[in-house]
Amino acid sequence: MRSAYAEVFRVAVPLMISTGMFSLVLFVDRTLLFQHEPAEMGAAMAAGNLFWVSICVFVGIASMTGAIASQYVGAGRPSRIGRMLWQSVWFSLATMPLFLVLGYNAETLFKWTQQAPALIPLESIYFQILMWGGAGEVLQTALSGFFSGTHRTRTIAIVSVISGVINLLLDYILIFGIDPAWWGGEGPRLWEMGIAGAGIASVLSFWFKPVCFAAILLRPQFRETYGIVRGLCFDQRMMWRLIYFGFPAGLMYVTEAGAFSVIVLMIGRLGDVPLQATTMAINFNMIAFIPLVGMSIAASVLVGQHLVRSGPEPAIRCVRAALTVAWAYSAAWALAYWFCAGTLISLYAMNQSDSTIPADAALALQTAETLLGFVAIYVLLDATQLILAGALRGAGDTWFVLLAGLTVSLATLAFGVFFEPDWEPALWGTSLPEGVEGVATTMSESVAVTLRWWWIVLTCWVISLAGAMSARYLQGSWKRMRMV
Structure with missing residues (x-):
């Protein structure tokens, strides 16, 4: 097992740094938006989720580049990787027109989901801007698959950290603008764009990574060994293989992201305050969850390579090692969510005094603070389903992962909608009824009950996913699967 832990750490740690940087950017991005205008943070959460739902099926297909490349390495045929990589590139670039059409219809999409009217303009502009970076995100997923599949994960980490730093700097400048007083000037801030600035910063970082990966891939050592230049053509058979194994993985991303987005949008109907609170709690959940996506990718790559090269036993040892590390990491966060919720949530207002924070x-x-208790309950099981789903995808068992996720998600959402408690709309931070002074600073009981209900649904959904992936992994049919 010691060698399995060493192998997992060697592949996974750079990937965890890479995905961890992404979670840090999301956290800081939404925290800055909360300090600029609290409603912008909730709008960014809802629009960001819809953005991910819109692109994730294509990201899922492109993500299979790493798993397939790892099996080519295990089979001793690295020269085939270049041609397969080019199929991912053509596929990624072809998504651009679709994403721009979706962005053009942003306002219609948010009206259709019955979001709070005050949030729709903010959600629409953020979504429209993000869609310009959709193809860039798909392309960077495809190109990074080469580096993960060939165990060059350090490259992914370095590029991701640089991209993240650029994103954070642009976030601060474009959200709050540049104050002329910094150089002794006068006048209003320059480039203060709020949520639109956050979207522009994200789009620039989306495209920065594929440009870097492409520049690295053109180095002679990669061009010759992996056939990067020789593979510059369209290969129908390879494209079909990429889509056949990647499409269910992409649909699984859609299923999970779609179910999560539906829950968030259902909460968004309750008003701005429930959506803001949910965004704050989910932000901290992302800090625990997203780095484990790197561990899941590592499990996928190692399972795929070992199944082809040396059989299922080394693959099983790597999965056990990945699970152990993921559980230890998640347990630390679970304790923090349970015992330090107040301290964590206070970070959102660290640059503001109590007197300057609006009532809502x-x-x-x-x-x-109360919602973090739900995250503490399910965070370990979320890590379990993530690692095991990655292992199953690495073996090629992508259709089960899709069908299980689809079944669990539909059943959970149907249950949530059917048994949703009745609630009355409430206005936040507005004047109270005539004759009463002050502003609304409490949540109606019906809204509070419904908010808790959807968080119970979210928790049950994660538990069910973990159960389905565990059952399939223990059943063992994945051990006989191959993709090359």
């Missing part, structure tokens, strides 16, 4: 934002901060 203060209520959102208070509500978010």
